[in-house]
Amino acid sequence: MKLGFIGLGIMGQPMAGHLLAAGHTVFAHSRSGVPQALLDAGAKACANPAEVARQADIIITMVPDTPHVEKVLFGEHGVAEGLQGAAKGKVVVDMSSISPIATKGFAEKIRALGADYLDAPVSGGEVGAKQATLTIMVGGSEATFNQVLPVFQHMGKNITLIGEAGSGQTCKVANQIVVALTIEAVGEALLFASKAGADPAKVRQALMGGLATSRILELHGERMIKRTFNPGFRIELHQKDLNLALEGARAMGLSLPNTASTQQLMSSCVALGGAGWDHSGLVKALEHAGNHVVAQG
Amino acid sequence: MKLGFIGLGIMGQPMAGHLLAAGHTVFAHSRSGVPQALLDAGAKACANPAEVARQADIIITMVPDTPHVEKVLFGEHGVAEGLQGAAKGKVVVDMSSISPIATKGFAEKIRALGADYLDAPVSGGEVGAKQATLTIMVGGSEATFNQVLPVFQHMGKNITLIGEAGSGQTCKVANQIVVALTIEAVGEALLFASKAGADPAKVRQALMGGLATSRILELHGERMIKRTFNPGFRIELHQKDLNLALEGARAMGLSLPNTASTQQLMSSCVALGGAGWDHSGLVKALEHAGNHVVAQG
Numbered sequence: 001m002k003l004g005f006i007g008l009g010i011m012g013q014p015m016a017g018h019l020l021a022a023g024h025t026v027f028a029h030s031r032s033g034v035p036q037a038l039l040d041a042g043a044k045a046c047a048n049p050a051e052v053a054r055q056a057d058i059i060i061t062m063v064p065d066t067p068h069v070e071k072v073l074f075g076e077h078g079v080a081e082g083l084q085g086a087a088k089g090k091v092v093v094d095m096s097s098i099s100p101i102a103t104k105g106f107a108e109k110i111r112a113l114g115a116d117y118l119d120a121p122v123s124g125g126e127v128g129a130k131q132a133t134l135t136i137m138v139g140g141s142e143a144t145f146n147q148v149l150p151v152f153q154h155m156g157k158n159i160t161l162i163g164e165a166g167s168g169q170t171c172k173v174a175n176q177i178v179v180a181l182t183i184e185a186v187g188e189a190l191l192f193a194s195k196a197g198a199d200p201a202k203v204r205q206a207l208m209g210g211l212a213t214s215r216i217l218e219l220h221g222e223r224m225i226k227r228t229f230n231p232g233f234r235i236e237l238h239q240k241d242l243n244l245a246l247e248g249a250r251a252m253g254l255s256l257p258n259t260a261s262t263q264q265l266m267s268s269c270v271a272l273g274g275a276g277w278d279h280s281g282l283v284k285a286l287e288h289a290g291n292h293v294v295a296q297g
Numbered sequence: 298m299k300l301g302f303i304g305l306g307i308m309g310q311p312m313a314g315h316l317l318a319a320g321h322t323v324f325a326h327s328r329s330g331v332p333q334a335l336l337d338a339g340a341k342a343c344a345n346p347a348e349v350a351r352q353a354d355i356i357i358t359m360v361p362d363t364p365h366v367e368k369v370l371f372g373e374h375g376v377a378e379g380l381q382g383a384a385k386g387k388v389v390v391d392m393s394s395i396s397p398i399a400t401k402g403f404a405e406k407i408r409a410l411g412a413d414y415l416d417a418p419v420s421g422g423e424v425g426a427k428q429a430t431l432t433i434m435v436g437g438s439e440a441t442f443n444q445v446l447p448v449f450q451h452m453g454k455n456i457t458l459i460g461e462a463g464s465g466q467t468c469k470v471a472n473q474i475v476v477a478l479t480i481e482a483v484g485e486a487l488l489f490a491s492k493a494g495a496d497p498a499k500v501r502q503a504l505m506g507g508l509a510t511s512r513i514l515e516l517h518g519e520r521m522i523k524r525t526f527n528p529g530f531r532i533e534l535h536q537k538d539l540n541l542a543l544e545g546a547r548a549m550g551l552s553l554p555n556t557a558s559t560q561q562l563m564s565s566c567v568a569l570g571g572a573g574w575d576h577s578g579l580v581k582a583l584e585h586a587g588n589h590v591v592a593q594g
Contacts, residue, residue: 100493123507123508123509124507124508135503135506135507137503139495157506158503158506158507160499160502160503160506161499162495162496162499162500162503163494163495163496163499163593164494166493166494167493167494167495170489170490170493170494170495170500171490171495171499171500171503171504173489173490174486174487174489174490174495174500174504175486175503175504175507175508175509177482177485177486177489178479178482178483178486178504178509178511178514179508179509180482181478181479181481181482181485181555182475182478182479182482182509182511184478184555185474185475185477185478185479185482185555186475188474188478188553188554188555188556189471189472189474189475190471191551191553192467192470192471192474192542192545192546192549192551192553193467193468193470193471195549195551196397196463196464196467196470196545196549197460197461197463197464197467198436198459198460198464198467198468198471199459199460202457202458202459202460202468203459203467203468203471205457206432206434206455206457206459206468206472207468207471207472207475209432209454209455209457210420210421210432210455210472210512211420211421211472211476211512211513211516212420212472212475212476212479212512212513213511213512214475214479214510214511214512214513214514215507215508215509215510215511216508216509216511217475217511219508245489248489248493249489252489252492252493252588253585253588254488254489254492254583254585254588255583255585256485256488256489256583257485257558257562257583258478258481258482258485258555258558258559259485261554261555261558262555265554286551286552286553286554288550288551288552291549291550291551296460
């Protein structure tokens with residue numbers, strides 16, 4: 001199958017690599033050029049997104065944020081330009097994590113050109129991208145989902161069609177709300193226990209057996225205790241995701257009190273110089289002089 | 298072994314039943330009398346806590362809150378009265394969920410009489426009590442923990458010595474912080490997704506594969522989608538636990554912002570008539586006219 005891949009960063013490069021390894025032809029473009037490793041694996045470098053869209057049948061985008069997707073799709077020499085007159089049967093698949101509201105508009109504009117559109121953001125981070133174990137949350141039509149599914153299966157494991165266009169992005173925002181607020185919960189609990197004189201490592205161990213157990217308690221709880229705050233997933237990226245949640249909540253008239261306070265704690269971390277900390281570093285916004293999560297023994 | 302059990306409610310009755318079934322002699326007392334089922338199983342009814350303390354070597358208390366423990370231990374015809382002159386080698390084991398700060402004082406007073414003290418609160422609820430699968434979080438000395446461990450093993454599975462007196466209660470409070478705040482997180486996420494037009498059941502399913510996964514997403518997320526808010530664990534009990542967290546945080550000079558806001562959401566539920574709802578009903582405090590978690594299809 002002739003595939004296109006636009007955006008070859010920490011996530012995009014290994015994902016495109018899996019598609020090449022599976023024997024697909026991949027037309028690739030990235031702001032900073034196509035990495036040599038992908039060229040060596042057979043990737044065909046394109047000068048711009050329009051060129052990718054002219055060559056490929058399924059065009060995947062994997063870029064940082066909403067404005068980047070908008071520019072790649074609808075900017076000068078963008079995907080929309082390449083689809084002109086040759087859109088029929090083609091699919092644009094945005095795997096970036098961006099605004100669900102903007103996504104609905106992007107899908108409408110691409111469909112108006114005659115192609116179809118899926119939003120398919122992922123979770124699992126760099127490790128999931130490298131190991132091809134990403135969780136993929138998809139919005140769009142069932143027929144197009146089934147058409148692209150074999151491509152998704154080269155990159156991920158838990159692949160779910162959530163609903164209409166935008167639903168994949170909505171699901172990703174929901175995911176990021178749960179992850180951020182669970183990290184915050186584990187931070188409050190371990191800090192409380194530590195300050196009260198209990199060993200946070202033993203508390204974490206005891207909690208893992210019961211109702212409080214979670215992947216976050218396991219992974220991020222351990223990071224808080226061992227004080228290993230190198231990313232992982234950077235606070236500034238998670239802050240962007242919570243901004244999408246709060247922007248959406250405002251538009252829909254919803255109140256998300258703990259998302260709001262957690263977003264503020266992330267802002268505290270950024271103010272403390274922690275934009276690049278792993279998101280488990282959120283616990284530092286709760287800590288004060290003399291009050292830290294301290295392992296014993 | 299001669300055991301004592303004070304407090305034979307929803308939790309205490311099945312726990313005492315397991316001790317009888319294991320062949321122990323159990324001296325029992327409860328404000329409302331000893332249930333017939335326990336008498337039939339061989340429990341020896343005592344008129345008051347002092348009588349239990351005179352007869353038994355290990356005296357377990359399982360009552361609702363801090364003032365009840367204080368009354369059972371140090372009130373008229375309390376455990377302390379029964380220990381007078383016969384305390385040596387005996388152990389008081391409080392399995393209630395109460396204040397870590399008060400617990401330290403209770404332990405000191407019991408030790409001053411010549412007995413030892415463990416705080417050993419549990420999680421796992423009525424189901425865990427009936428199935429003898431409770432998580433037990435213990436504070437006290439290692440020697441006494443090892444002495445009582447075979448008794449704990451009749452009632453629970455994941456049994457951890459956390460540290461000094463009070464550490465068991467501290468760990469339980471940490472557990473309740475994580476559980477409440479994770480329920481709240483799942484509530485915000487499913488409400489956001491539902492209001493944005495995505496099927497919350499599919500969102501829950503997609504999230505279960507990744508970093509957002511937790512026992513709470515599995516159990517309480519399903520309750521929110523199916524709207525089954527019969528307890529389970531009542532909001533008014535969880536509210537008590539968060540009050541212990543905030544009381545402790547004030548005493549220690551800690552800030553627990555999301556525990557505070559979640560405790561307020563529980564107060565909203567109580568104001569809505571929901572003191573007796575399951576704690577997953579917390580999501581109702583986030584819902585407004587027309588905004589609910591609504592399953593599709």
